[in-house]
Amino acid sequence: MLRLYDSAHGELRALRARDDGKLSIYLCGPTVYDVPHLGHGRHALVWDVLRRWCTFTGLEVRFVSNITDVDDKIINRAAKEHVSEREIATRYEEAWFAALDRLGVARPSAVPHATHYVDEMVTLIEDLLARGAAYPLDDGVYFDVTKVPDYGLLAGQALESLRAGARVESRDDKRSPLDFALWKFAKPGEPSWMANFGPGRPGWHTECVVMALDLLGEDFDLHCGGLDLQFPHHENERAQAVALGRPFARHWAHHGWVMSGEEKMSKSLGNFTTLDELLAEHDPRAYRLLVLRSHYRSPVDVTPETLADAERALARLDALARRFALAPSLRDGMVVASARAWRGDAAALYDAVRADLDEDLNCPAALAKLFDALSSANARADRGEEGPARELAEAINVLAGALGLELLVSNDEIDPATTKLVRARDKARAKKEWSRADELRAELEALGWTVEDSSAGTVVRRA
RNA sequence: GGCGGCGUGGCCGAGUGGUUAGGCAGGGGCCUGCAAAGCCCCGUACUCCGGUUCGAAUCCGGACGCCGCCUCCA
Structure with missing residues (x-):
């Protein structure tokens, strides 16, 4: 049974799924207004690994990740470039998937687009208004956070203490400075949709709650994303569901930052490297390996040195593939469990890796087991124990593949x-x-x- | 101001009351015509100060340092 750190409760909890043998996951996808950077890469890789591993162990995983294709940032960029919002959104959605494909991130089971769910969002806002959990001001419809008794659960702070720390410049007429816009009334030249409370466009927090509930249903299993979304985005998604009396995510999981030196890498700090820049110089698998080598909740430091380090470690794995002429493990996308028939060292390796991953997805520890096994396989082969060595090497190949890390025998064209x-x-x-x-x-x-x-x-x- | 995280050997990075993490780099050896790859051996680390304990890097208290969230952000 997989245990994951649950951000809503601040402790490790067994991931108890709503439906036996299935797992429903919602991951907040990108707002498509620019090219993806290393942080997005980690975000995609961490949850790709969780999904792959759960699939490998036999769960039927439904993995939904949205595209936010209406937002201030898209509107601003479109205005700046004198093109339509749609053009911006399409361009950067393509860039997003192009980069993630290269990283070997499996496409989600479903990719809802916010603009396709506006009717449902309008209905949700109407419902919140009817329940008195929302109220209109002159520029939009706002959510009343005081209507949710445990608001602040994901932030880990009570409403009062959040309010005291609020730095946001607030309209005086909001009931609480923490109240957020569910709907923004149309301004000239902006995309807008009809609603009986006034034409406009949805707020970001409303988009995700609607799409998650629509595609995964109430009481779905896991909502994940970056630490920076924990508050206010995820808090606010949850708040809307609670106010509607609809059970939302059973578990919440958040991953840590990509650091650039000592600082968080982020758009607002301008210290980011794009994925394209990274992939121009490095094997995409090296980035996956680098990401897997730190725990998903810890920050990961990406520097030329740590990348080079990961590349050399990857070379050892590939050398194993060469030595045993291992077949690529990911030919059909996901690796599905084949561990049941394993015996001896291979079975022990599987058990050890599984124990690590079951405990809050401890990929660094699992990788350590794979590298131990790698040395062992080579040592056995050196001693002439071909059979056991090969069994172990093949298990390593499959288990690495279960994490999305494919071992490759070079197939260079030789002139x-x-x-x-x-x-x-x-x-x-x-x-x-x-x-x-x-x-x-x-x-x-x-x-x-x-x-x-x-x-x-x-x-x-x-x- | 409120909340939270972190400080592990040259570097990266798990662990968390007693037992080798692992990788990269480095040293020695084996193998090899020489290399490469591979194998074996080696460094014996846990910010500091108190405390609990037979025993603490691991628990408790304190200090120092670093980072993040409370605003858009993966």
Whole structure:
């Protein structure tokens, strides 16, 4: 049974699903007004790993993640570029999925777009108005946070203390400075939808609550996202559901930041690296490995050094794949459990990895087990224990794949000129012409190949 | 001001009352024509000060330092 830290209760809790054998997850997706950065990458990777692992262990996972395609930031950008909001949203949604595809993040089961759910949002706001949990002002409809007795649950603070700390410049006529806009009345030139309380557009917090309830139903299992969304976004989603008397997420989980040096990486600080910039220089798997090597709730420091470190660790995994000629594990997307038939060391490895992941998704500990096993597989092969070594290597391959980390045997195209050099070198080595063999190796390396000798002769791959 | 997190060996990073985390880098060795890959061995770390305990990096108290949330943010 998977236990996860539940942000609403501040403790580890068994993830008890509404329906046996199934898991419903909602992840707040991006507001598509700019290209994704490393923080978005971690956000996507962390929950991709959870989803993959749960799928691997036999759960049927429904994973919903939205696209916020109407928002102030999209409107502002559209105005700046003199193009439509729709054009901005489409452009950056494409950029989002392009980057996530490269990271090997599986597409969600469903990707609701806020603009397709406006009618449902209007209905929800009408309901809140009817219940007296919302009230109109001249620029929009607001939610009355005092109508939710445990408002502040996710913030970990009582309403009073939140109010005292409120830094937001507040309209005097809001009942509480923490009241938030459910609906913003239309301003000239902005996209708007009809509603009997006045034309306008939905507030962000209303979008997610509607889409989550519509696609996953009441009392769905897990709502996750970044720590920065815990308050106020998730608090406010929940508040609306509570005010409506509709059970919302059973569990809440939040992941930590990507740090750039000592600071949180964020748009507002302007210290972010885009995913495209990262992927131009690094194997996407290296970023996944780097992310997996810290606990999802801790900050992860992304620097050239930590990336290089992850790349070299990845090279060891690939070397294992080469040695045992392992087949790619992700050919069909998700790896589904094949661990039941495992015996011996492979079974023990699976148990150990599962124990780590079951305890709040402890990926760093699980990876440590995989690396232990990697050494063990190589050592056994060195000793000539081919069978057990191979079984273990294959288990490592499958388990890494279950985390979305695919081990790869390089399949570089080898051009005729290179083949010629390789053959010449093998010939020289056969005749024990060592200096000639070394010259040819240097030539190959100058052409960008990594050269290794094996029992089958010279093997090259792209450095 | 309120709330929360963190401080582990050269670097990254788990753990959390007694037992090797793991990776990267470094040193030594084996293998190899030499390399590469791989294997073996090695460093014996937990911010500081008190306390609890047979025993604390791990619990409690305090100090110092760093970070975050309370405003858009993954």
